Amino acid sequence: MRRILLISLLTVALTGAARAQGTGKSQADAKTEEEVLKVEHEKDQAMQKGDLATLTRIYGDDLIFVNPQGRVLSKAQRLADVRPGSLDYLNFKREDYTLHVYGNTVVLTGVSKSVLHNHGKLIRTPRQFMQVYVKEGGQWRMVAHHANFVSEQ
Amino acid sequence: MRRILILSLLTVALVGFARAQGTGKGQTDAEIEKEILKLENERDEARQKGDMTALNRILADDYFYIGVRGNVRTKANRIDDYEAGVIKVYSIKKDNFLFKIYGDTVLMSGRETSTTEYHGKPNVKPRQFTNVYIKLDGRWRLVFHQATPILEPW
Numbered sequence: 681m682r683r684i685l686l687i688s689l690l691t692v693a694l695t696g697a698a699r700a701q702g703t704g705k706s707q708a709d710a711k712t713e714e715e716v717l718k719v720e721h722e723k724d725q726a727m728q729k730g731d732l733a734t735l736t737r738i739y740g741d742d743l744i745f746v747n748p749q750g751r752v753l754s755k756a757q758r759l760a761d762v763r764p765g766s767l768d769y770l771n772f773k774r775e776d777y778t779l780h781v782y783g784n785t786v787v788l789t790g791v792s793k794s795v796l797h798n799h800g801k802l803i804r805t806p807r808q809f810m811q812v813y814v815k816e817g818g819q820w821r822m823v824a825h826h827a828n829f830v831s832e833q
Numbered sequence: 834m835r836r837i838l839i840l841s842l843l844t845v846a847l848v849g850f851a852r853a854q855g856t857g858k859g860q861t862d863a864e865i866e867k868e869i870l871k872l873e874n875e876r877d878e879a880r881q882k883g884d885m886t887a888l889n890r891i892l893a894d895d896y897f898y899i900g901v902r903g904n905v906r907t908k909a910n911r912i913d914d915y916e917a918g919v920i921k922v923y924s925i926k927k928d929n930f931l932f933k934i935y936g937d938t939v940l941m942s943g944r945e946t947s948t949t950e951y952h953g954k955p956n957v958k959p960r961q962f963t964n965v966y967i968k969l970d971g972r973w974r975l976v977f978h979q980a981t982p983i984l985e986p987w
Binding site for chain 1: 895897899900901902903904905931933935936937938940942959960961963965967969976977979980981982983984985986
């Protein structure tokens, strides 16, 4: 009886290890994608409203934010940039999301076609962006963002 | 004797499981940064030499990148470009590194002022890059890269 129990435990442990090493999209990955997209949409709403409290919750404390000018911003600098008057959206449109899940890390990419005023400059050019989400203390937080203007190939 | 053998096997399996779920513990952040920098240097050497074996080893199977024109490309696209000779890397210079470590995930940011050529178009402009390295099956692999030309502030 004890032998059967030990063998069962061994099987469970080996199966778990194999799954953890696996790369196929599992139910867990699908659930992760759903959770991250939900946070992403909350962040988008907050950006449009200039809701700094929500952005403070979603942005990781050590955020690395690379804007399409190639400038690197900290969390504090990014929050200062999002304030109404600095960043004003005329319309908000993001699409073509792809997500790559690696356990508690997700790399999300998409295209932003939002039109906005950024420090008084009108931005219409689409931007291809990437964001890294990491689960910290049970919460998905955005720890990196990087965007490029999309130019003719 | 049999019981000891089974318990040993169970211990090995559980340790393997814990490692697969690993958080990068056991290495200090400084050690991880050093390891990533070494790998990054190997990747840069491979880019210059067109060493596909090294690139295949360092880039994860689902590696993808966003190029300076905002184009999304896969590992296969990248390897094809090197093999077709449409990418040429003449010199590589990187600095201003910034690392953020989250268990088995490392974000590496920096500035690159390399001289390269893509489809005959030279690229000498400074660009800001982000690399995402993740430990997969016990090895650090580059899963994502993005580079943005550094523009004058407006």
